[in-house]
Amino acid sequence: MSDREVPGDLARLWRLPTGSRLGRRAELDVDRVVATAVELADREGAAGATLPKIAAALSVTPMSLYRHIGSKDELVALMGDAAFGPVPESLAARGEWRADLREWALAQCAVFRAHPWLAQWPITGPPRGPHAIAWMDAGLRALRPTGLDWGAKIGVITVLGGYVRQGFDLERQLRDSRTAAALDESQALANYGRDLTGLLDAGRLPDIAALFDSGIFESIPPEPDSAAASMSEDFHFGLELILDGVAAAVK
Known part of the structure; x- marks a missing residue:
């Protein structure tokens, strides 16, 4: 890698060492924050991975998370990359x-x-x-x-x-x-075909009308x-x- 300084968000994304490594290892780090965020999203959907919920799961304050993720936008990038995971x-x-x-x-x-x-x-x-x-x-x-x-x-x-x-x-x-x-799926498509067939004007929508008249929506297997x-x-x-x-x- 070149001697060019790597931006902080990219360094965290690639887990590059930043700052001094002296002293006791911090209890909280990028990996733990991101893993917790992904677990919440898996369990509750994207809305479950808010900073307050992540902080509560880690028993820390929301503001303390910014020392590890930089910003909300950075958390988005970190979570997306972590969720994709390594190539099989x-x-x-x-x-x-x-x-x-x-x-x-x-x-x-x-x-x-x-x-x-x-x-x-x-x-x-x-x-x-x-x-x-x-x-x-x-x-x-x-x-x-x-x-x-x-x-x-x-x-x-x-x-x-x-x-x-x-x-x-x-x-x-x-x-x-x-x-x-x-x-x-077969029931939903059958209902769809039945509900719309009578509403279609073959003169104005000839191909759609022909599609619905074909019975294709009645023949989808379960x-x-x-x-x-x-x-x-x-x-x-x-x-x-x-x-x-x-x-x-x-x-």
């Missing part, structure tokens, strides 16, 4: 870009399943933390055999990562709404009972479309 060893590139990139995307889905709040976490800029950078590296490594230039590679993993995040959050919200209404089931068929369809687009760019 299973993502070691095998030299088959499509399979490797698919596994990269599905591994991110697993992260969001473990930390659902992360899909709605603020994005404040390009990756800066050690875990985020490692995930970026894994995506770029998967694309190594394609021969795409750096700009194209970054574009691919940006589009794919955004799709995974948005796709997971959409499915989570739909699943939560169905759960609240005590419906499974979803798996397990809440931890893999992403839906729709998600995988979209994922393969993106990979098809990458293949077209690779030629």
